[in-house]
Amino acid sequence: MAVKRGAGDEVVTTTPATAAPDLDGPAVRERARAIPEAAVARLAVYLRVLSGMVDGGVTTISSEELSAAAGVNSAKLRKDLSYIGSYGTRGVGYDVEVLVSHIERILGLTRKHSVAVVGIGNLGHALANYGGFPSRGFPVVALFDVDDDLTGVPVGGIPVSHIDEIEQVCASREVSIGVIATPPPAAQAVCDRLVSAGVQCILNFAPVVLQVPDHVEVRKVDLAVEMQILSFHVARRADEASAEQAANGMVNGVGVEGVVIRP
């Protein structure tokens, strides 16, 4: 993998910048947003697929193949890639390694992002032991808990620190991403401490809405919400099926399974 030197090149249009004078209304928004958030999420998926391809010895790939592997529309894939520049060859496809390096650059993965996990319970243990983070450029460098029985105990190779050391430890270990895996009532307080320790990105597993300053980015993973979305689809499907059956006046068992719909 060729590490490209600085020499900014033309480089994508990170900031169109054409229309500088914008609305500086009451709510101060960030500047022109370059890449749609949805596209960023997909770029991360493409990167994972491409990494697997590199390992498999693939050197070139077309948008059709890559989009199939990533589970998206090929037009969407090409549009997503166009946000980061034109690195394909018409009639041929994309050089896998080139694409990987450019996506990594855009996602900011040329830099390591140190992670701290707060709340070393069931979930915290799993996260601390997970090898998928360090291998993708997100080394876990600190663990925190209030439980005195846990402090000092190594989990995943890292000793747990007491929550009261959070500001000091986060600063000294240059933590840039904080993961909250505490019970819900403690989440906001932990979040506040992370913020005051200078952490600007937070991944929150506790089912609570966190209040943070504008400059802090929060993403939440709420499994109950995921379940409920699935539940919604089940219900909708059941509604449709029953409506259809009512319309047809017919009861037709669908192949796979005998799903019993209670009247």
Add this chain to the structure above:
Amino acid sequence: MAVKRGAGDEVVTTTPATAAPDLDGPAVRERARAIPEAAVARLAVYLRVLSGMVDGGVTTISSEELSAAAGVNSAKLRKDLSYIGSYGTRGVGYDVEVLVSHIERILGLTRKHSVAVVGIGNLGHALANYGGFPSRGFPVVALFDVDDDLTGVPVGGIPVSHIDEIEQVCASREVSIGVIATPPPAAQAVCDRLVSAGVQCILNFAPVVLQVPDHVEVRKVDLAVEMQILSFHVARRADEASAEQAANGMVNGVGVEGVVIRP
């Protein structure tokens, strides 16, 4: 009042080869009055907030208060609620319990959705032990793993079954949601077996793109992707900051991190 139709518009990254499912007329597609997916996700959040309010003794709440608690715009909240009907009182607000019951109805939570977890490793243990699922109407009724040392061992009160029993057990316990927490290489095979067992909803933690039939709903939770999105924001922010500094001809070390920008 809201005339709600079945609305048969699924989509979700279907294969391009899908034959036209609805031949109701190529021109008009007016029937779909479904609830936007994004709104469904938020409804689940509102539900959680409202449940907390019920416990807190709150009986009535305005869109302004609820939206603040849920971290969204009040107009968006009202629009989201309007998808499920008109249950507010103008000049007063919403009755909390009424709202809870209607959201639960729409999300299909009047029915219990039994959950099976496959892959009882680090993450699987955490999920099996998590009390947040049963309490929200998602009882975990089955656990599966290939590891013979695990089969029979109770985790979170449920003995682990061997993966080979998956079809039989899922059917007999009426599993409607399958959770995949196996290593990535095993995920697709596990998914296929869940589908053949009649499971129509899957929550996937393995970082792979699952291929499923159209009638199966998949949601993925990819923590590495979440991290990378955060990383992207860090990078973008650094870019902006450096651009601004360059414009000002000033170099200012920002507290948290020493981002070195090559000239």
Add this chain to the structure above:
DNA sequence: CCGACTTTGTGCACACGTTCACAAGCGGTA
């Protein structure tokens, strides 16, 4: 060197989601 073929990159139209703004409706009050 040319022409056939392949695949990218993108303009455009459309669908979806968000936000604004305000009439309609309700409870309380005189």
Add this chain to the structure above:
DNA sequence: TACCGCTTGTGAACGTGTGCACAAAGTCGG
């Protein structure tokens, strides 16, 4: 009852994201 202030519900404007379809740009065989 008539008025008033408050909050909902929603039409419409607006912004964002998606998908189509095709010209541009490249490769390859002759």
